Amino acid sequence: MFKQTLLAAALIGMSGVALAGHDAKPDANPWSNFALENQLRAMPAGDVTRGQQIHEQMMCNACHGEKGESPSRNYASLNGQTTDYTIKMMLDYRDGRRWEDYKQAEIMVKIAQAMDDQQIADVAAFYASNPVTTWSYSQALSPEDHAHADRLVRKGDVNRMITPCASCHGMHGEGNSVTPALAGQVPEYFVRTMKAYQGHHRNNDVNAGMSQFTHDLTDAEIDALAQYYASLNRKP
Incomplete structure (x- = not known):
């Protein structure tokens, strides 16, 4: 050791x-x-x-x-x-x-x-x-951006074939088995990870699931989701 x-x-x-x-x-x-x-x-x-x-x-x-x-x-x-x-x-x-x-x-x-x-x-x-903590440096979203991020988390976007984030990561970002928890995550790390999947620089996801789900997300949506999860307190 x-x-x-x-x-x-x-x-x-x-x-x-x-x-x-x-x-x-x-x-x-x-x-x-x-x-x-x-x-x-x-x-x-x-x-x-x-x-x-x-x-x-x-x-x-x-x-x-x-x-x-x-x-x-x-x-x-x-x-x-x-x-x-x-x-x-x-x-x-x-x-x-x-x-x-x-x-x-x-x-x-x-x-x-x-x-x-x-x-x-x-x-x-x-x-x-160790329990999830809220990332202290996350930025407050505008009501419109928060509502849009919340819709992506809970409902996705049928028109763009974007699956709700909550279907794998939980309604409160708590994760599920091999699906990571997102609540309290550092926003810069979240953005870097999403861009890596989107650009096919990271390929360790099973069945390329994240590469598919991130494909049509805009930069603004990725940023909003990063701030949304960074400030989210996981519920029991």
Whole structure:
């Protein structure tokens, strides 16, 4: 574990270095629903206490906050995230399904490759144990923009074949199994993620679902949804 702590510290301190680009991309098959379900079932049970220790020893807290609540516009909040989604995310980084060309993602590849299945399950349990918090720097939407974002979340847009966000992410952004929680997410991270799916730079979603759903969203709609979810307190 001491070696892993040194690795994490070195990675976080390497500004501007294209870490993933120096290694060959692992050859991982895209997820099918069946393969992902079997992989999640085969993962060990996670332990919250061990997960917190790993979160601290691997210096995850340097970017993602003390309990997974991001202190920065540059990194995702992980607190309140579903266990299965965090596991999937870490496996995608580790195995090459998520291989994005920017520094934060490249650091995550190295961190994930330093962790075994038990450690991944443990940190996933730790993040899931911490409640969602409202992102403090989200901007207030105008009544019109809030209403439009709310319609997209609850009803989608039949004319553009846009599925309601709530059908997968929950009415209150709480997530569901491998579908991530969106409530309290950092708006800049939300926008970056949506643009990555929209531009086919991120391809780790099962059946390319997010790439399809984001295709016809405008920049203004993505921004409004980012602010909507960032300020949303998850309901019980």
